[in-house]
Amino acid sequence: MSNYFNNRHIGSWLLISLILVLLITSTAFAANDPNGSATLKQDPNSAVNYIWVLICGAMVIFMMTGFAMVETGFTRARHANNTMMMNLMVWAVGGLAFYFIGFGLMFGGVGGMFGSLDKLLTIKMFGHSWGLLGAKGFGLGNSVYDVSIFLLFFFQVGFLDTALTIPSGAMAERIKFSTYLVYTFIAGAFIYPLFGNWVWGGGWLSQLGQIGLGQGFKDFAGSSAVHAVGGTMALASAIVLGPRIGKYIKGKPVAIPGHDLGMGVLGTMLLIFCWFGFNCGSTFAATDLRFTVVAVNTLLAGCVGGMAAMIYMCFSSGKPDTSMSCNGILAGLVAITAPCAYVPTWAAVLIGGIAGILVCYSVYFVENRLKIDDPVGAVSVHGVNGLWGTIALGLFADGTYGNVKGLFFGGGFGQLGAQLIGALTLIIVIFSLSYLLFKLLDRTIGMRVSAEEELTGLDVPVHGAVCYPEFSISSSLSITTNNTTIPNSITIEKSKN
Amino acid sequence: MSNYFNNRHIGSWLLISLILVLLITSTAFAANDPNGSATLKQDPNSAVNYIWVLICGAMVIFMMTGFAMVETGFTRARHANNTMMMNLMVWAVGGLAFYFIGFGLMFGGVGGMFGSLDKLLTIKMFGHSWGLLGAKGFGLGNSVYDVSIFLLFFFQVGFLDTALTIPSGAMAERIKFSTYLVYTFIAGAFIYPLFGNWVWGGGWLSQLGQIGLGQGFKDFAGSSAVHAVGGTMALASAIVLGPRIGKYIKGKPVAIPGHDLGMGVLGTMLLIFCWFGFNCGSTFAATDLRFTVVAVNTLLAGCVGGMAAMIYMCFSSGKPDTSMSCNGILAGLVAITAPCAYVPTWAAVLIGGIAGILVCYSVYFVENRLKIDDPVGAVSVHGVNGLWGTIALGLFADGTYGNVKGLFFGGGFGQLGAQLIGALTLIIVIFSLSYLLFKLLDRTIGMRVSAEEELTGLDVPVHGAVCYPEFSISSSLSITTNNTTIPNSITIEKSKN
Amino acid sequence: MSNYFNNRHIGSWLLISLILVLLITSTAFAANDPNGSATLKQDPNSAVNYIWVLICGAMVIFMMTGFAMVETGFTRARHANNTMMMNLMVWAVGGLAFYFIGFGLMFGGVGGMFGSLDKLLTIKMFGHSWGLLGAKGFGLGNSVYDVSIFLLFFFQVGFLDTALTIPSGAMAERIKFSTYLVYTFIAGAFIYPLFGNWVWGGGWLSQLGQIGLGQGFKDFAGSSAVHAVGGTMALASAIVLGPRIGKYIKGKPVAIPGHDLGMGVLGTMLLIFCWFGFNCGSTFAATDLRFTVVAVNTLLAGCVGGMAAMIYMCFSSGKPDTSMSCNGILAGLVAITAPCAYVPTWAAVLIGGIAGILVCYSVYFVENRLKIDDPVGAVSVHGVNGLWGTIALGLFADGTYGNVKGLFFGGGFGQLGAQLIGALTLIIVIFSLSYLLFKLLDRTIGMRVSAEEELTGLDVPVHGAVCYPEFSISSSLSITTNNTTIPNSITIEKSKN
Amino acid sequence: MKKIEAYLRPNCIGDVINSLHEIGIEGISLTEIKGYGQQKGHVEHYRGAEYTINLLPKIKIELFIKDTQVSSAIKAITKAAQTGEIGDGKIFISPVEEGIRIRTGETGETVI
Amino acid sequence: MKKIEAYLRPNCIGDVINSLHEIGIEGISLTEIKGYGQQKGHVEHYRGAEYTINLLPKIKIELFIKDTQVSSAIKAITKAAQTGEIGDGKIFISPVEEGIRIRTGETGETVI
Amino acid sequence: MKKIEAYLRPNCIGDVINSLHEIGIEGISLTEIKGYGQQKGHVEHYRGAEYTINLLPKIKIELFIKDTQVSSAIKAITKAAQTGEIGDGKIFISPVEEGIRIRTGETGETVI
Numbered sequence A, B, C: 001m002s003n004y005f006n007n008r009h010i011g012s013w014l015l016i017s018l019i020l021v022l023l024i025t026s027t028a029f030a031a032n033d034p035n036g037s038a039t040l041k042q043d044p045n046s047a048v049n050y051i052w053v054l055i056c057g058a059m060v061i062f063m064m065t066g067f068a069m070v071e072t073g074f075t076r077a078r079h080a081n082n083t084m085m086m087n088l089m090v091w092a093v094g095g096l097a098f099y100f101i102g103f104g105l106m107f108g109g110v111g112g113m114f115g116s117l118d119k120l121l122t123i124k125m126f127g128h129s130w131g132l133l134g135a136k137g138f139g140l141g142n143s144v145y146d147v148s149i150f151l152l153f154f155f156q157v158g159f160l161d162t163a164l165t166i167p168s169g170a171m172a173e174r175i176k177f178s179t180y181l182v183y184t185f186i187a188g189a190f191i192y193p194l195f196g197n198w199v200w201g202g203g204w205l206s207q208l209g210q211i212g213l214g215q216g217f218k219d220f221a222g223s224s225a226v227h228a229v230g231g232t233m234a235l236a237s238a239i240v241l242g243p244r245i246g247k248y249i250k251g252k253p254v255a256i257p258g259h260d261l262g263m264g265v266l267g268t269m270l271l272i273f274c275w276f277g278f279n280c281g282s283t284f285a286a287t288d289l290r291f292t293v294v295a296v297n298t299l300l301a302g303c304v305g306g307m308a309a310m311i312y313m314c315f316s317s318g319k320p321d322t323s324m325s326c327n328g329i330l331a332g333l334v335a336i337t338a339p340c341a342y343v344p345t346w347a348a349v350l351i352g353g354i355a356g357i358l359v360c361y362s363v364y365f366v367e368n369r370l371k372i373d374d375p376v377g378a379v380s381v382h383g384v385n386g387l388w389g390t391i392a393l394g395l396f397a398d399g400t401y402g403n404v405k406g407l408f409f410g411g412g413f414g415q416l417g418a419q420l421i422g423a424l425t426l427i428i429v430i431f432s433l434s435y436l437l438f439k440l441l442d443r444t445i446g447m448r449v450s451a452e453e454e455l456t457g458l459d460v461p462v463h464g465a466v467c468y469p470e471f472s473i474s475s476s477l478s479i480t481t482n483n484t485t486i487p488n489s490i491t492i493e494k495s496k497n
Numbered sequence D, E, F: 001m002k003k004i005e006a007y008l009r010p011n012c013i014g015d016v017i018n019s020l021h022e023i024g025i026e027g028i029s030l031t032e033i034k035g036y037g038q039q040k041g042h043v044e045h046y047r048g049a050e051y052t053i054n055l056l057p058k059i060k061i062e063l064f065i066k067d068t069q070v071s072s073a074i075k076a077i078t079k080a081a082q083t084g085e086i087g088d089g090k091i092f093i094s095p096v097e098e099g100i101r102i103r104t105g106e107t108g109e110t111v112i
């Protein structure tokens, strides 16, 4: 209005505006609802929906306790303090990575009720627009100071934490603590959100329905986006790190029993409990009563997975192995996580049963054929069965929910195709990225602790205190090893202590 | 209509119809609501009601973690892996038994909103019809593919798991693992659902109001149907199994301290938490605000139970015994489980206090008089106090809820009579059936492990690995035994290792 | 009406009336709603609100499990049974103290929907009436037999338990068990409710708005009323008790590592989970969607607190200390507990970060400067950071909720003033009362166990059994002490065994 | 004065102590050890991978006794610990030059 | 060269090590043991049932020392470990024929 | 008959057992101990407070062998346990007067 706005200054003004717009993304004037009263008025059901999601979200966060127990219980006492700390700090670091960066990338293209997240970087292909990455919501600034978005953040941060903590099981007993934290931050800020955006953030995989592939790629609660992503990163990390000293003697794998199997069992139980929050909460609404079916399917797949693994172990090695039974239950739960809302109970039984067997075979395969040392079976439980569950959805979805129909229920190859594309994409993208990341870390700050630290146990060198200072621990590796196995590699190291 | 339907074929047709009817029970055409939208429309409160029940149900399932901790903590290290596995696999096997058989038998006579469970086998007596067993819902087939029924299943499966896991405490350290799993399946498929149907499935005990006995047999959350059933099966199992080697020296019981009392305490705490889901969720509706009273009564009975037991132990043996204090809390919780919704707080205090004393006396009685070895006090905690709670309801119900009035609140002997009939029925039916089952198992596949396995510890012979391979465990039985008690029985066995 | 009511008898009648009134508080005629149907009719949202509060309340009670793990894990094995029992029985004794006395004092001036608690002892000052203590609801008698009041009681009892259990960490390894229980009862019946009334029971601190101090003293979920009260009592108890034998050698503090650091980590994780119930549930209504902001702020403050403490320790002593990282997370959670509903996320990050550093410095200060032995850092975590959080609210409240505005958001010094008055009051009143109490207990029944019991471990002398009877425990204090530190004090004691 | 060291099965310790008690031997020290001898370990599986438990838990007892007690002590231990199967363990006797009771400072065979 | 074996109360170990340190003895090995002697166990209750804790936790220290150090070592230990009450423990001295330091392979009294 | 006591680093135990196995020594007993010698402990921090871990975990092995096996046993242990750095540990040899195999009651060097 003032004549100050003349043509000469238009260039400068444009620049300044741009900066202002960027600033504004983190300040006021969007129609946000930071205390929820407007949201509640618009939808009175939001009270029940919000508490539902919040409670389930807390249960998902609680899963870290279960993972910490499983991973620590199934590894050795001399590293227990370190394994615990990894599982604890992954929550802290991962949470902050998600807050500052990851959440914006993953969900910055999804609308909330007020103050929506609506910045999605897209690409045009095949005559359609495809979402690639979000670009709003970093640091939960003023523009997204809205109850709906905070709820989404809270629920999702637990999923992130789960995905990030999975590789810690594969890296246990030999990973540098500082490197682990760096991995956590990068994976939480960039790798996890990338695939997450494609599946849940409105990205291209979720849009595959546009080109006739069923309802687009579906993953109800995260067999792919959470578990398979975690399992694939676990694989990459275990490859880069190499096996623990003494794990392979003359090329033969040596059993390294966990130091507290009971802790592993209790962790599994705790995970079962939390899994009901994980899967059922993924309805994201209490008014979507389908969560009852989700709960029953989750339960059944876990039960059958445990049974199947236990029976398989009885046949393959003669006894009902405790840690593999736990792995079987978890495998069943992982596998049902994607299809839990879409399949009938008999399919859940089938999916869980196959998962239970798959995990046993995969553990054998990874250890004996690939010669990769994955101490707690993270790759087999979360990676292999995450993919299995993702694909199973394309087979068994019965069409009673969201009109998602699998191959066996008249859905043809559309949905299955979408699922396969998603699975393949995941393997390629996540494996490449995480392998690259770990290689890079290895070259720069180093992935692996010294042989001496590894043999003595990470607890004192890394954290200054053993986990169990008063208990008498059999400190010799050899107490329970294969006859020929008194690990010779150790001779070479001639490590101190 | 076609003349094919002539008399000659009528026999064949009848047969075929019968088969068809059976098949139909597991296929389509009932007006089900598998995704819940119709249910929600009919009752908008179902959102809040369903999440309430689902969350409480998950908490009930979580109880297995608490039981695993209590049972393992209060028994010995050399069997810890086995005790844990029993508590884990009871969930898997029990869940499947309930899915395939038990649920149909127990609830196959109860209506859901859509796709109701409505097949109840009944008997006519005293001019009334009495329910005996359900006959619908096996394997949660298509005819019951309905959110209300899935919710019921999910909530109930945790209760079943609780009942089934109770005897594992009484059988700990000497039961064959395979036999244990067989027991779990049979009890989960047939024994538990039988009494369960009579109480909660519309069966005859719940119908006792028909002949003027109060409001019929009442058990709000399972003092009888869950705990007393579990405790009674525990009694039968402990009798059939006999005491652990070294438990009785010259007829005198020897203390066998649990290997991790802290674990037992933590398990008790976890159970307290879950118990609020157990009892409060049994309103089966969020709109029934009486769950507040339930919660407070549950809390108080647990507090007083623990106090009473602790004080009792101070008087009887001089010190506040940890595991008996835990037992006291659990006893209070068990006892209040049936009456929690019906009694005023002062009655909850009384019921809990009596439970705390009862459990101490009962533990003494079972061990010293009956000479039955019940390592963690399952019979006393769940059996005796389950019955006490069942009867207490008939005494203290104050009429402010469901018009249930006990003896002390002007209800006369009607309600009390119903409660007594229920308690008596339970003892007779459940004890006979389970005793028979255990005797049968003993005769056929055998109940008890070999003396050698028992002395060495079940972990390696049964599961191939000890629970704590790196910790130095005092492997001698005698470290903490009565002076004269260095168990002579062992001499006779002369077991190896 | 009868002429019996003449003047002559008026004195007697007044007396009798008084007695009757007192009696009536525990009997009928108020318009109560013991089964909740009237409440539900009046406010249909009460279903969702009530389950929300109830579930969160159960999570708060569950916190005792986390505290038991943190306190036991970070102290020594020889006292583990005792430390566990303290954490268990505080629940029982504290619960009863609150039921019989504390609840009435604290909330006896707050209205419920029906059958309100409305007796508040007040004082007139500055022309306003100020609440001092409630006087209704003792023993939850008939006059308060109402769902809303029972809900309040249930939710609050967990908070009480938390406050009471905090000092057990500071008193661990040397407090007499019986004295501990007496403290629990008195603090639960009188000390905690006093300050609680002033903050949450309608008392004078909450009324400071009357004289223009912001919205009056605010503490959303208990940084002050719960944590700082607990932490201040912890300080008083640790001063009165004195340091553990061997803690100070020639005035220098000696590290006494906890016996199971992993247990402490798991306890911290469990507390994180429960904290979401603690803070979010404090909306006391599901319809107040602000709990989403509460949840995110709680999460962030915990994450940053842990990170900050870990990094601080890396700089100050070279390594990421496990127990201090746990303390850092807890400090962040404690600090955000008061302001969680009022501040933006960046402030939560700041508050948590400062808390994480504060706790490290405070632990150092208490141990090295004050020479007070606080085994698990209760004073620093709960006391110092409870106060920090209380004050932080006065700085960072952004006005988007309840119109509470801090110094940095245009609230001036009003709100901050109220917060400072509250904090000061707390320190003075609670410290004096609890110091007095502990001194009194010390003089009468004695606070401290004998040196012999302390050195041998409290488990056997107090409870008759060690926590880990089968594990081989390094029973010598000296296994991990400073070189010059082989505790000489012990020589003097020359204790047996 | 002699020192007896016996390496025994954990399960027989109670009987051994009773048996020694009967012949008047009251001073004993026990150590949890792992042993390896003719009794071979057994192959087990953990997560499907084979391993041999070849160090078995044993208990070592140490007795310091008078020269005259040696043969009766050996008999007492043997009686209580013998099962006749491999793994029963061994007893060794070695010379001791002196013993001191800390409480009293006394020396010689009376300290036992 | 002699071997000293002392069976001590756990609580006095710190003092004993300090005391030995003062007279120049630096090589020590400690073992957690359970002991049984004149010091009788105590009766406790677990779940109301009686039991006697008659094997008490003790610590055994082993020192290999030069012949000339024997009497000063005994004194040092006694000084630090004596309370005068039953259960203080005992010290035994036995002959050693040879010692080898693994690191250097050297033998004789210098290895100590 | 001799008794060999060796105090070793936990990590080398596997090699030591293998090495002894190769020269035909099959009977071994292992004890977890804490050792203190020339190898000094290290200073660590717990909650910011300094402490020294000066008792290091070691493993003690005991072998009862024939007089003729002594030198080969010493060599076998030394070979497997030597790293050349402080803390490798020590071997001591003492006399044994008699051995008894409990299973058979036999005595003398054949029990080994």
Ligand SMILES: Nc1ncnc2c1ncn2[C@@H]1O[C@H](COP(=O)(O)OP(=O)(O)O)[C@@H](O)[C@H]1O
Binding pocket: D007, D008, D034, D035, D036, D037, D038, D039, D040, D056, D058, D085, D086, D087, D088, D089, D090, F026, F027, F028, F029, F030, F062, F063, F064, F065, F101, F102, F103, F112
């Ligand atoms: N030569 C030896 N030196 C040290 N310990 C031995 C020796 N021989 C046997 N032992 C101990 O005795 C235990 C039992 O011996 P073993 O040879 O298995 O059975 P047996 O004595 O019946 O022949 C072993 O586990 C080991 O602890």
Ligand SMILES: Nc1ncnc2c1ncn2[C@@H]1O[C@H](COP(=O)(O)OP(=O)(O)O)[C@@H](O)[C@H]1O
Binding pocket: D026, D027, D028, D029, D030, D062, D063, D064, D065, D101, D102, D103, D112, E007, E008, E034, E035, E036, E037, E038, E039, E040, E056, E058, E085, E086, E087, E088, E089, E090
């Ligand atoms: N004859 C013995 N042989 C082996 N160990 C012994 C012997 N006598 C005592 N001990 C050890 O010494 C400890 C203390 O001995 P005890 O007889 O109780 O007290 P005191 O030495 O004061 O008479 C015992 O617990 C045991 O470990």
Ligand SMILES: Nc1ncnc2c1ncn2[C@@H]1O[C@H](COP(=O)(O)OP(=O)(O)O)[C@@H](O)[C@H]1O
Binding pocket: E026, E027, E028, E029, E030, E062, E063, E064, E065, E101, E102, E103, E112, F007, F008, F034, F035, F036, F037, F038, F039, F040, F056, F058, F085, F086, F087, F088, F089, F090
């Ligand atoms: N004189 C001794 N008496 C008993 N044990 C000893 C003695 N000297 C060493 N040891 C044991 O041997 C271990 C290693 O000895 P150390 O002196 O540290 O190294 P090095 O043998 O290489 O000189 C010690 O930790 C201790 O257990």
